Amino acid sequence: MGADLTRHVKRNIVAYIALLPMAAVVIFAYLGTMAWSVRLSFSSSKLLPRNDFVGFAQYVTLFDTSRWQTSLGNLAIIAFFFLLICFVLGCLLAIFIDQNVRAESLFRTVFLYPYAMSFVVAGLIWQWILNPDLGIQHTMHGLGFSGFVLDWVVNPQMVLYAIILATVWHGSGLVMALILAGLRGVDTEIWKATRIDGIPAWRVYVSIVLPMLRPMIITSLVLLSISIVKMYDVVVAMTNGGPGTASEVPAKFIMDNLFERANIGLATAASTVMLVTVLLVMAPVIYSQYFRKSGRAS
Amino acid sequence: MIGMKQMVAVSAIAILAATGVARAEEPLKAEVIHWWTSGGESAAISVFADAFNAAGGEWVDNAVAGGSAARSAAINRIIGGDPSTAALFNTSRQYHEIIGEGLLNDIDAVATQNNWDKVLPEPIIKAVKVDGKYYAAPVNIHMPLWIWYSSAALDKAGVEKPPETMDEFFAALDKLKAAGITPLALGGQRWQENSLFSAVLTNVGGGKLWKSVYGDKDEAAIRSPEFRKVVETFISLKPYVDQASPGRNWNDTTALLIKNEAGFQVMGDWAKGEFKQANKEIGKDYGCIPGLRPDSPYVLGGDVFVFPKTDNAEQIKAQHLLVEIMTNPDVQVKFNNLKGSIPIRADVDVSSLDACAQLGMKIMSDPARQAPDASQMMEEFVYGSVQDIVTELWNTPMTVDQAIDRFDKALRG
Incomplete structure (x- = not known):
């Protein structure tokens, strides 16, 4: 056994050496700073990091802060609608394009194009479109429809949906590209077989094709989830958290406390909460991806 | 060689x-x-x-x-x-x-x-x-709480002279509104809403209340009828602001005064730069009001x-x-x-x-009117919480009592 291991190591020594720098970066830069942030969340750090220990005091303050509560609630709403709409829309776009439409590459480019833009640009574009003084409402008033109202970015009740609109526009192209790649990999024999059996196309997609695309679906859901958790730039560009605190998100809370409010302790407590949330959400995905697969294989 | x-x-x-x-x-x-x-x-x-x-x-x-x-x-x-x-x-x-x-x-x-x-x-x-x-x-x-006005807008609304008291200010706002001009130009960003609140606090409450609420963080002052009046006055300014206010930058807001589309703006003396760039003249095209009471504090940022x-x-x-x-x-x-x-x-x-x-x-030059900026009287994170309250007070139907409770908690917490 020991000899086996040494032989294995010897044979792959070059590969291990090549992997070392990356492994070091991951351990020190990622895990190290993560551990350091968690450590700081238990200190009373304000502008400068301090090495004292105040227990869960920062967490108590955090969950007592109404802006943090608002931010979490907003993130939940954004996450739900963004995931749902992006995914459904992305799948539908992919399926439509898969029907061998004319000018397919044009459509593909058009739908994927928003994803090539940064969130800041996407946010600014939609901010202008929805701004009552510059955008659609202004144009409609100019055309004589003075009763027309489209004030989403300045209306505290609707501002979250304005952000969802912008992010869906930005993200659904990615889902489309991933699913489309999967659809192109589906064996044409399957389609022929179902056609002979007279099964309607929608049924084939729902019951046969989509389950086959499980890896693509999981990948796109993971990518979308990551962009939800780190959602910051689009909010800053579109509303800067306003009106009031109506569109605040946790990442913005963390950045504001870290840099503008000189409150490192509270900011790291908030980022630790986000880290734990992400781990909790990702755990089932990781479990289904790795453990169930290896279980089946053995 | x-x-x-x-x-x-x-x-x-x-x-x-x-x-x-x-x-x-x-x-x-x-x-x-x-x-x-x-x-x-x-x-x-x-x-x-x-x-x-x-x-x-x-x-x-x-x-x-x-x-x-x-x-x-x-x-x-x-x-x-x-x-x-x-x-x-x-x-x-x-x-x-x-x-x-x-x-x-x-x-x-x-x-x-x-x-x-x-x-x-x-x-x-x-x-x-x-x-x-x-x-x-x-x-x-920098004095962050000047009140700027557009002379042409005030003329058009029939306001004879720039206001010197809070009552005259509200009267002018009403006249502007009746004339179809945006009475109060406000950029709906946290810090600008906070400037407006500070201006109300210094002009309605006065320099003493400014220092006892923000400086001493005195509970009696926070729960006094004077501070209550400040919060109420702040809320009563809401109808004078235009619909497109949220998120607007301060210089775009000053531009409304330059174009004579709005009457007043509360902004620091850096706003002068915008007027100067547009070739506007102090006293002729626009004016500055340092405060709305004879002893209004001059806030030193x-x-x-x-x-x-x-x-x-x-x-x-x-x-x-x-x-x-x-x-x-x-x-x-x-x-x-x-x-x-x-x-x-x-x-x-x-x-x-x-x-x-x-x-x-x-x-x-009058030491009695010198007042420290709010950021000199509290830690950054306390001031941050105060600004969060102000922006929520402005943008949500928060009641006066809720607001006062939250000010109390943020300042003395």
Whole structure:
């Protein structure tokens, strides 16, 4: 056994050496700073990091802060609608394009194009479109429809949906590209077989094709989830958290406390909460991806 | 061969000359981190740079866009052990923690020599003097709560003269509204909404309430009928603001006054720059109101430079020269004229300043009306929570009682 291991190591020594720098970066830069942030969340750090220990005091303050509560609630709403709409829309776009439409590459480019833009640009574009003084409402008033109202970015009740609109526009192209790649990999024999059996196309997609695309679906859901958790730039560009605190998100809370409010302790407590949330959400995905697969294989 | 010899000789002389010159008159190098990048701001800071270079220094400019980014850069350099010679901060508590950690050099030598105890206004001294020593050089005073108005808009609405009391102010707002002009131009961003609240607090509550609520954080003052009136007045301003206010930048908001589409705006004296750029004249096209009561406090905000700890004698010499230059009366006038603020000392020639700045200098000369900026009276994170309350109060149907409870918790928490 020991000899086996040494032989294995010897044979792959070059590969291990090549992997070392990356492994070091991951351990020190990622895990190290993560551990350091968690450590700081238990200190009373304000502008400068301090090495004292105040227990869960920062967490108590955090969950007592109404802006943090608002931010979490907003993130939940954004996450739900963004995931749902992006995914459904992305799948539908992919399926439509898969029907061998004319000018397919044009459509593909058009739908994927928003994803090539940064969130800041996407946010600014939609901010202008929805701004009552510059955008659609202004144009409609100019055309004589003075009763027309489209004030989403300045209306505290609707501002979250304005952000969802912008992010869906930005993200659904990615889902489309991933699913489309999967659809192109589906064996044409399957389609022929179902056609002979007279099964309607929608049924084939729902019951046969989509389950086959499980890896693509999981990948796109993971990518979308990551962009939800780190959602910051689009909010800053579109509303800067306003009106009031109506569109605040946790990442913005963390950045504001870290840099503008000189409150490192509270900011790291908030980022630790986000880290734990992400781990909790990702755990089932990781479990289904790795453990169930290896279980089946053995 | 001759060519070779000549070359060697020439380069030897050149090296000798170079090192000799460097030894003899090596300029005092000073690296300065700041965030003054816009047109007027960079013109203003180049007054410092030119004066410093003329005095035998070498100004190394390190401009970082954005106040908090520039301050983070300065602090990271200090913690990393490679500090700049000087760094810009707001006249506030932003740098008090690094003073406490012993990371700044004091500049007491220059301050005593120039008699700062006598020439600086008291709130500014409180902000830059810690434990009996001066740690920061104030360079300007910004009053963040001026009330600007468009003369043409007021004329059109039939407002004969700019308001001098809160009642006249509301009467003017009503007339503007009736004339179809946006009465109050407000950019719906957290800090601008907070400026409006501060203006209501200083003008309805007065300087005493300002200091007892924000400074002493006195529960009786927070729960007093006077503070209640402040919150109610603030809420009653909501109907005078246009629908497109949320998220609007302050300069786009000032543009509404320039285009005579709005009547009033509460904004710091930096708004003057926008009017000047549009070729508008004080007194003719627009005007400035310092307050809406005879004893309205003059809130002293502004900027300071701090000087990170170093043992290098040359660097300390450069730091002292910087302080000397930046607070020099002539340089002060030139700098503040471009920056839109007023000089930090009363003993300067005000004749070249504009009408609003002269008015400000006159009010500031009365110590009873000097008031510290809110950021000088509380920690940054406390001020942050206060601003969160103000913006929620403005944008949600929060009741007066809820607001007062939350102010109490944030300030005394």
